Amino acid sequence: xxxxxxxxxxxxxxxxxxxxxxxxxxxxxxxxxxxxxxxxxxxxxxxxxxxxxxxxxxxxxxxxxxxxxxxxxxxxxxxxxxxxxxxxxxxxxxxxxxxxxxxxxxxxxxxxxxxxxxxxxxxxxxxxxxxxxxxxxxxxxxxxxxxxxxxxxxxxxxxxxxxxxxxxxxxxxxxxxxxxxxxxxxxxxxxxxxxxxxxxxxxxxxxxxxxxxxxxxxxxxxxxxxxxxxxxxxxxxxxxxxxxxxxxxxxxxxxxxxxxxxxxxxxxxxxxxxxxxxxxxxxxxxxxxxxxxxxxxxxxxxxxxxxxxxxxxxxxxxxxxxxxxxxxxxxxxxxxxxxxxxxxxxxxxxxxxxxxxxxxxxxxxxxxxxxxxxxxxxxxxxxxxxxxxxxxxxxxxxxxxxxxxxxxxxxxxxxxxxxxxxxxxxxxxxxxxxxxxxxxxxxx
Amino acid sequence: xxxxxxxxxxxxxxxxxxxxxxxxxxxxxxxxxxxxxxxxxxxxxxxxxxxxxxxxxxxxxxxxxxxxxxxxxxxxxxxxxxxxxxxxxxxxxxxxxxxxxxxxxxxxxxxxxxxxxxxxxxxxxxxxxxxxxxxxxx
Numbered sequence: 001x002x003x004x005x006x007x008x009x010x011x012x013x014x015x016x017x018x019x020x021x022x023x024x025x026x027x028x029x030x031x032x033x034x035x036x037x038x039x040x041x042x043x044x045x046x047x048x049x050x051x052x053x054x055x056x057x058x059x060x061x062x063x064x065x066x067x068x069x070x071x072x073x074x075x076x077x078x079x080x081x082x083x084x085x086x087x088x089x090x091x092x093x094x095x096x097x098x099x100x101x102x103x104x105x106x107x108x109x110x111x112x113x114x115x116x117x118x119x120x121x122x123x124x125x126x127x128x129x130x131x132x133x134x135x136x137x138x139x140x141x142x143x144x145x146x147x148x149x150x151x152x153x154x155x156x157x158x159x160x161x162x163x164x165x166x167x168x169x170x171x172x173x174x175x176x177x178x179x180x181x182x183x184x185x186x187x188x189x190x191x192x193x194x195x196x197x198x199x200x201x202x203x204x205x206x207x208x209x210x211x212x213x214x215x216x217x218x219x220x221x222x223x224x225x226x227x228x229x230x231x232x233x234x235x236x237x238x239x240x241x242x243x244x245x246x247x248x249x250x251x252x253x254x255x256x257x258x259x260x261x262x263x264x265x266x267x268x269x270x271x272x273x274x275x276x277x278x279x280x281x282x283x284x285x286x287x288x289x290x291x292x293x294x295x296x297x298x299x300x301x302x303x304x305x306x307x308x309x310x311x312x313x314x315x316x317x318x319x320x321x322x323x324x325x326x327x328x329x330x331x332x333x334x335x336x337x338x339x340x341x342x343x344x345x346x347x348x349x350x351x352x353x354x355x356x357x358x359x360x361x362x363x364x365x366x367x368x369x370x371x372x373x374x375x376x377x378x379x380x381x382x383x384x385x386x387x388x389x390x391x392x393x394x395x396x397x398x399x400x401x402x403x404x405x406x407x408x409x410x411x412x413x414x415x416x417x418x419x420x421x422x423x424x425x426x427x428x429x430x431x432x433x434x435x436x437x438x439x440x441x442x443x444x
Numbered sequence: 445x446x447x448x449x450x451x452x453x454x455x456x457x458x459x460x461x462x463x464x465x466x467x468x469x470x471x472x473x474x475x476x477x478x479x480x481x482x483x484x485x486x487x488x489x490x491x492x493x494x495x496x497x498x499x500x501x502x503x504x505x506x507x508x509x510x511x512x513x514x515x516x517x518x519x520x521x522x523x524x525x526x527x528x529x530x531x532x533x534x535x536x537x538x539x540x541x542x543x544x545x546x547x548x549x550x551x552x553x554x555x556x557x558x559x560x561x562x563x564x565x566x567x568x569x570x571x572x573x574x575x576x577x578x579x580x581x582x
Contacts, residue, residue, distance in 0.1 A: 025469035025489075032493055039549055081483055085490040085559075086551060092558040093541055093550025 503529020
């Protein structure tokens with residue numbers, strides 16, 4: 001028996017002696033306090049049982065009659081119950097905690113089992129620890145086929161290096177922003193997934209990864225459809241612009257020549273009246289050129305984004321009096337959809353500024369940052385509450401949704417910084433090929 | 445909640461540890477009158493111990509009121525611990541295990557709540573605390 005328990009044993013002996021000597025409640029209170037102390041010291045009920053047994057034996061050997069023995073037994077029993085009550089309280093707490101834990105576990109289980117997104121956990125060596133039932137619905141695999149296995153064969157080979165890097169990031173106790181990976185279904189098809197991943201910690205140590213993966217097939221399809229629609233629209237617009245500029249323009253030029261021809265054969269005063277008609281004709285030509293340009297600036301196809309933006313800025317500036325400065329350079333020519341998207345976004349942004357911002361000055365700045373091209377459009381106008389405007393979904397939220405959609409199609413992102421009275425800045429980032437700030441020759 | 449009183453209530457003023465024994469004794473006697481089994485007598489005594497201990501520790505002075513009660517033939521013991529000490533700033537918090545060191549073991553007020561059949565607590569910060577706990581005869 002260790003010294004700690006020996007000390008308690010002495011106290012227990014005393015309590016029993018006191019109780020037998022008729023000290024009643026005070027002795028019971030002693031036993032209770034003793035039990036409390038034993039519990040607080042981290043000792044158990046069995047230790048109390050030991051104390052009880054020893055004290056009882058000591059008293060029982062002194063008993064001379066059966067009656068006395070019975071009395072000792074009965075009283076020792078009462079004392080024992082007192083000393084156990086603190087443990088009873090503690091036990092009830094454990095029961096309550098366990099019940100609560102079970103309920104919480106059940107709630108969590110229900111949530112995980114009925115979730116429509118895949119909920120997964122990984123061990124630190126990249127093995128799949130758990131998957132919820134919807135994994136089977138989405139991928140066609142059985143969960144049993146993957147639990148305990150490495151996750152890597154599930155990921156598209158091209159996405160795997162990124163997935164491995166992200167796993168390292170999470171294991172370093174950081175939370176990456178949502179990311180996309182393609183997952184191999186049992187059918188062999190790849191399913192686009194949007195992932196979150198957070199570190200699972202235990203006593204401050206990372207012991208795994210917990211994440212949610214969403215099947216974004218429908219969204220990808222919609223994006224793709226939208227992209228195709230936009231492209232088709234651009235083609236159509238290009239065709240109309242071409243028809244206006246080239247075909248109608250050439251016809252008008254012929255009309256000009258014809259009229260000049262006729263004018264030569266007419267008397268001077270009649271010829272002057274024809275001059276008025278030719279003046280009107282020139283105006284029509286100008287308007288057609290202007291319209292064709294608004295629809296699709298050939299300069300964008302011929303010379304690239306920067307000259308096109310400068311030309312656009314110049315036009316808006318002359319029409320509205322807004323002072324527009326273009327800084328930096330977009331660099332190398334980009335794929336046509338990206339250039340078109342950027343041109344249209346700047347166009348939309350400038351329209352917004354002239355319609356809503358009451359600004360006097362706009363700066364358009366291009367910065368090439370590795371594999372990203374950033375374009376910011378900054379005005380000094382009235383500004384707006386970004387969250388409020390973005391919350392107005394469906395309603396034309398200052399055309400921001402349109403801008404966002406265009407960016408989605410080319411893998412870009414939009415950041416809006418504004419506050420009432422503080423002007424507004426749209427920051428657009430699109431992925432581009434690395435390197436080269438030089439302008440390439442025109443693309444035809 | 446008010447229940448019919450079977451006998452006069454017993455009041456024990458709590459001032460020091462020795463008063464705790466007196467309160468326990470009265471409580472045990474009342475519960476025995478009611479016909480409680482002996483383990484339940486110990487339960488009532490334990491509740492009184494924990495409530496009285498709280499008075500001595502946090503309020504210095506207070507009172508334990510013991511009543512034999514009747515609820516349509518069902519008999520029980522009501523233990524009321526009342527003090528005009530500093531009061532408890534956040535009762536919900538105080539009722540959580542681990543609020544005090546003994547709480548993490550399930551002792552103290554949460555322990556009393558679990559041992560007894562009914563438990564009520566009201567505390568006005570700065571005006572003292574009243575805890576009412578009842579145990580019914582099974």
